[in-house]
Amino acid sequence: MKRVSLVQVGFGTVGGALIEQVVENRPLWRERFGIDVTIAAVAGRAGATIAGDARGIIDAELRQLVDRRRSGTGDPAHGSVAEALPGILQAGPTIVLDAAAGEGTVDIDVQALRLGAGVVLSNKAPLALPMSDPRSSALWAETSSTGRLKFEATCGAGLPVISTLQSLLDTGDRVREISGTLSGTFGAIFSAVGSGVHFSQAVKDAKAQGYTEPDPRDDLSGLDVARKGLILSRTMGNSIDLNDIEVHSLVPDHLADVSIDEFLNRLSEQDPDIARQADESAAAGLSLKYVM
Amino acid sequence: MKRVSLVQVGFGTVGGALIEQVVENRPLWRERFGIDVTIAAVAGRAGATIAGDARGIIDAELRQLVDRRRSGTGDPAHGSVAEALPGILQAGPTIVLDAAAGEGTVDIDVQALRLGAGVVLSNKAPLALPMSDPRSSALWAETSSTGRLKFEATCGAGLPVISTLQSLLDTGDRVREISGTLSGTFGAIFSAVGSGVHFSQAVKDAKAQGYTEPDPRDDLSGLDVARKGLILSRTMGNSIDLNDIEVHSLVPDHLADVSIDEFLNRLSEQDPDIARQADESAAAGLSLKYVM
Incomplete structure (x- = not known):
């Protein structure tokens, strides 16, 4: 079965909920799409928990990580996503999920793209860097509808705003104005x-x-x-x-x-x-x- | 350059506008996506105009077809899409666009899927046939998010309702209720x-x-x-x-x-x-x- 490894960066409200959704729904994805989605690493501010092998972190440990984080009793993990990423990529297709807030995760996002991974952001800060920052160019180079960086969750929460905008532009529409209560x-x-x-x-x-x-x-x-x-x-x-x-x-x-x-x-x-x-x-x- | 042939079935308000959009935007699609989109056939109620070769119907003739149809002076075309489809498919990837109204185009849609083409509907009738009609099964078998039949325009006009619903279901959400003023x-x-x-x-x-x-x-x-x-x-x-x-x-x-x-x-x-x-x-x- 085809395997996709996820690397969860940023492990607060959004990241925790995402891990729970993966644990809950991956049997469905195996059955319906023939894809085995594993979580290869979970990184918070203190450090990362890295899976021991390509089968990923087991469900029980993932649940424990989320629970401990919520109750504030988590003993900090000490792994490094930056060091682990090349090995994870070697094992197969990888997607880095950046659900952090702020610019602290930009280097990981850029490294992941450079190594050939997909990157999915709910974190807005990496896409709001000054254009003069070379990391900004590296990220925006992959934001077209066929690129490897997805950022639907940065605007409009669960509404498909970004993909709709891209589809309109791709097919030749011109945007006159965008207006909304985006908060x-x-x-x-x-x-x-x-x-x-x-x-x-x-x-x-x-x-x-x-x-x-x-x-x-x-x-x-x-x-x-x-x-x-x-x-x-x-x-x-x-x-x-x-x-x-x-x-x-x-x-x-x-x-x-x-x-x-x-x-x-x-x-x-x-x-x-x-x-x-x-x-x-x-x-x-x-x-x-x-x-x- | 990769070529995609379109077969436009149903040639009223929607179909005419679609042809104009293709003529207007295909230079953009060539440049941006490296895809040459041609129109291999245009079918109204009386019959179809079929392109002479794989380069498709030329822009001037397409514009004339649309203009004549609008002014009601079109001399009816006599080609048959059903007969032309196998040859069009042999020349390369093909998408049948059904912008008709009613069930008269169902056989073409089913034939196109059977031959390996993509089918895009704004026409709701083919997807509203009784489930006992074998053509219904043939169409619905290709409606998953990875299938070859797309029908975004059947509900919610230009809003991405269908793809959003499919994405929610694919990732494990359950729908409690859908409500709206859908007309x-x-x-x-x-x-x-x-x-x-x-x-x-x-x-x-x-x-x-x-x-x-x-x-x-x-x-x-x-x-x-x-x-x-x-x-x-x-x-x-x-x-x-x-x-x-x-x-x-x-x-x-x-x-x-x-x-x-x-x-x-x-x-x-x-x-x-x-x-x-x-x-x-x-x-x-x-x-x-x-x-x-």
């Missing part, structure tokens, strides 16, 4: 504001429900949405950088560097301004949203 | 009704704008929506037939067999009932729609 976090916050909740309370509620980053300013700054806009624009062939994008931040300058608690406490200073904008929108028959 | 015709009609237009007038307006079939009863009967529901359900692996689906027809029994003009004139008899439903919906803060 589930802002979506939740402004839905609440629209039904009368104070902005600061809506942010606290969204954080309590797990919709925001640990520091909600990472969402409210608009950086996450700007990265999505950048990825869509580059997918359309534009050579632009993050600082070419005008971002409307909802984090006041004087609250940019205080603690998270102080930020959340003092965010109510913004409530009147946001409420005024929401009221003006409602008076015009519209809803206040954070739009790209 | 652009009903969408236009009930948007108008929602803003106070009489139902009968909304139907006439939709017809005047080209949103309905020539006989609007083909839309209002719900058959078109039922076919889409059937295709989605069968894609999920259910073995059901059209008559297993409960359809709410907006065509009163006593107007089912009168002329189109009489139907449109007497449709206003339905206005009070539809208006009452729309008012009840609005009173509950809802909108009246035709939902699957």
Whole structure:
């Protein structure tokens, strides 16, 4: 049976859920597609757990890794994905899944492509590097619809936004404009504001429900949405950088560097301004949203 | 350069636009994908125009075919796709595009699959045949995500509904429910009704704008929506037939067999009932729609 090895890089909420889905569904994939999907390595921030042989990490160990990570009792692994990758590739087709956040995994992604692996990103940061960074060229060279780097999950969550855009462009359509509320976090916050909740309370509620980053300013700054806009624009062939994008931040300058608690406490200073904008929108028959 | 031959079956609004898109975009496809896309045959109801050699029908003749068809001055072609298909297939990879309406093209679709061609349908009827029809099995056997029959355009127009559903199912998700307003015709009609237009007038307006079939009863009967529901359900692996689906027809029994003009004139008899439903919906803060 044909075998495909996965290397899971970034092992938080997304990475853990992905491992569980692989464990749960690979009997189906064996039966339906004749493909044996194994997990050759799982890498967190501290280090990686590497499988002993080509059969991959066994289900019981994968479940234990996920459980320990969730309960915070994981003893850190010490393997190195960078060192293990060439051997894993030699054993057969390999896909690196980068579900981390931030630029710390870019070198692994680039190495994987260079070695001939496929790379799948939910992590937006590698595709938002400055164009002048040579790693940016290495990654974007594989992003066409026939390339080895897939990044559907970076924009629009589970909706097929990237593949649809690529298909439109491949077949000859021209894009006039892309517009949308590309952030589930802002979506939740402004839905609440629209039904009368104070902005600061809506942010606290969204954080309590797990919709925001640990520091909600990472969402409210608009950086996450700007990265999505950048990825869509580059997918359309534009050579632009993050600082070419005008971002409307909802984090006041004087609250940019205080603690998270102080930020959340003092965010109510913004409530009147946001409420005024929401009221003006409602008076015009519209809803206040954070739009790209 | 790799060559792919297209056989265009069904040569109305959709088929004509498709031919124009191929003529316009194939220089792009040659350059970007190294694929030379030619049109080997164009078949309308009267007969087919077949290319003289593997280079396909030339652009000027294709444009003339489309123009003549639109102006209604086309002298009917007399070629037979069924007879030409084996020869076209021998020359290389071939895709049959069925943009007709109705079951008249089913035999061509089945023949094409049997000969090894790809088949792409916007025509819903072939996939809505009774399961007991052996041609139904022949078609559905090629509808998996790795099969040779593609039917994205049968549901949801340009939205990637079918491929998304297949991808969800392939990777192990289970579908609880699919719901939507799967008809652009009903969408236009009930948007108008929602803003106070009489139902009968909304139907006439939709017809005047080209949103309905020539006989609007083909839309209002719900058959078109039922076919889409059937295709989605069968894609999920259910073995059901059209008559297993409960359809709410907006065509009163006593107007089912009168002329189109009489139907449109007497449709206003339905206005009070539809208006009452729309008012009840609005009173509950809802909108009246035709939902699957």
